[in-house]
C-alpha cells in the first residue's frame with residue numbers, strides 16, 4: 001500500500017495533567033494496535049495535548065474563518081488537517097471531556113470536518129462513558145461521525161494505579177481502529193470538493209489544495225523539478241529546495257489546485273495576483289501522466305478563472321526547458337525577458353467587454 005493510500009490517524013491524548021493515567025492508556029492503545037497497523041493500512045501520529053500547548057481561546061478571529069494569528073494554532077491546524085481520522089483518548093472531568101480537549105477542538109473548524117473519530121474513555125465510576133457522551137456532542141457539531149465500538153477503561157479496577165491487561169479490551173481497540181480506517185477511507189472522496197477543469201482526463205479530479213496535501217506536493221514538486229534542474233544544469237531552483245513550510249505558505253496564500261488520480265496526487269498549479277498581473281507557477285504533472293493534456297488544461301483553467309481586471313498572465317521557466325517552452329507557446333505566451341538561464345513569458349489578456 002502506498003503512503004498516500006494509508007489512513008492517517010491522529011491519536012489525541014486529552015489529559016494535560018502533570019501526573020496522569022492517560023500515559024498508560026496511550027501506551028496500551030499503541031501496543032494493542034501496532035501489530036495490525038500496516039495490515040489495516042493506518043499510519044499513526046500522536047498528539048499529546050500537553051505538548052501541543054494551546055492557550056485557552058487566544059485567536060482574534062473565529063476558527064471557521066481559517067485565519068490564525070498564532071503560530072501554535074497554525075501548527076495545530078496543519079496537524080489536524082493532515083489527518084484522515086482521529087482516535088481520542090480522554091479522561092472524564094465532572095461528567096464531561098477535560099477542558100484541554102474542548103479547547104483543542106474549539107481552536108479549529110473545517111480541519112475536523114468529514115473525518116471520523118473513535119474513542120477511548122477512562123474514568124472512575126462510569127469508566128469515562130459520560131466524557132464520551134459530551135465529546136461526541138462536540139465532534140458531531142464539527143462534522144465528525146463517531147465510530148465504535150467505544151473502548152472504556154475503569155480506573156477503579158487498577159490495583160496500585162497500574163493498568164490491568166485485558167485481551168478482550170485489546171480486541172475492542174483493534175475492532176474500533178478497523179472501523180475507523182474503513183469509514184475514513186469511505187469518507188475521503190467526499191471531502192474533496194471537485195473543481196471542474198475543462199479538458200482534464202476523466203479519471204483525474206481537480207480540487208483546491210489544503211494543508212493536508214502539503215507532503216505529497218513537496219514530493220511531486222521535487223520529482224518534477226529534478227527534470228528541470230537536469231535540463232538546465234541549474235541546481236538552485238527554489239521549487240527543488242522548498243520544504244513543507246514554504247509549500248504550506250503557498251497553499252494558504254495562493255490559489256493552488258491539485259489533481260488526483262484516485263488517492264494519488266498527480267498534478268498541481270498555483271496562481272497569485274500581483275497588481276493587474278496574474279503569476280502562474282509550480283505547474284507540475286507526474287511523469288507517468290504527461291502527454292495527456294493535463295498541463296494545458298490547468299493553464300487554460302487558471303486563465304479562465306483569473307480575477308476580474310487581470311491584464312497579463314506571467315510565468316517563468318528554464319531557458320532549456322523545451323517541453324515547457326513549447327507548451328507555453330501553444331497557449332499564447334510570448335517571451336518577455338530573460339536572465340541567468342530563466343525565461344519570463346507573458347500573455348496579454350484581451351480587455352473584456354463590460355457589457356454582454
Ligand SMILES: Cc1cc2nc3c(=O)[nH]c(=O)nc-3n(C[C@H](O)[C@H](O)[C@H](O)COP(=O)(O)O)c2cc1C
Nearest residue numbers: 015017020021022091092093094095123124125126
Ligand atoms: C477535575 C476532575 C474531575 C473529575 N471528574 C470525574 C468524573 O466526573 N468522573 C470520573 O469518573 N472521574 C472523574 N475524575 C477522575 C479522573 O477520571 C481521574 O483523575 C483520571 O486519572 C484523570 O485522567 P488523567 O490521570 O489521565 O489526567 C475527575 C478528575 C479531575 C481532576
